[in-house]
Amino acid sequence: MQLTDIGLHEVIDGVWTQMLGYDIEPTVPPVVFEDTRHLTGSVAITGDWDVMLLIEVPEALALDLASTMFAMDQADLSQDDVFDTLGEMANMVGGNVKGLIPGNTQLSLPTISEGRGYQVHVPGSELLVQLAYRVGEWTMETRLVGRAR
């Protein structure tokens, strides 16, 4: 598999920095959200590999992202706007990650989880890449878990 920390970082940088204009600074994973309300955007890459791409952000950062993408005040955003934004973030990162994985694979539609104090596990998978970043006053994490078939 050609996916490396550098490969995933370039994809993340392309979405967050080049497209959306955020300054992101690498930090040491894992990001612990504890009791902070947070959201997870995920997409599955299936086929010759079974891979799950997870982007975890605090709710405040999810709101900021949605405000940036929709060019709207946070107060005017709906919950669906926030979910849609994080889903598209997962779709863009996941789609580019798919291009780094050899063999025949398909990309799923994104899903969103939200809440406090939860963790996302993918049974039977190993952690392939885990990167964390400071984004303004917040911290976010992108993980790739999976296995070859």
Place this chain on the structure above:
Amino acid sequence: MEALVVDDSRAMRTILKRIVTQCGFELCEEAPDGLSALRKLHDGLRPRLVLVDFNMPEMNGIEFVAAMRTNPELHDATVVMITTETSIERMEQALAAGADEYVMKPFTPEVLIDKLALAGITTTSA
């Protein structure tokens, strides 16, 4: 000039519509999937430019482009795939279905604006 943006993400449709408007299109319709977009074309929409995502529910981008190209009234429309897909095979499928250009996500507004200028459908360049 009219444009049509087809993407299942409202956030992405919002970004694309902003850029298209910046390029001088007076009207920009949107649809969340290929089937809804086909209905708009069936109802008489005749866009000069169509921006299409690859992966969508109901009907994906390639199926949509192939279906819209069967209408002779839409042969002159410029179709740009907006996609995270990086495989050559998928690009070839899109071009074979009738797409004219493609832009990879993530993109900057400047990249898309330049692509539209190169395609000859706007005079604006970034």
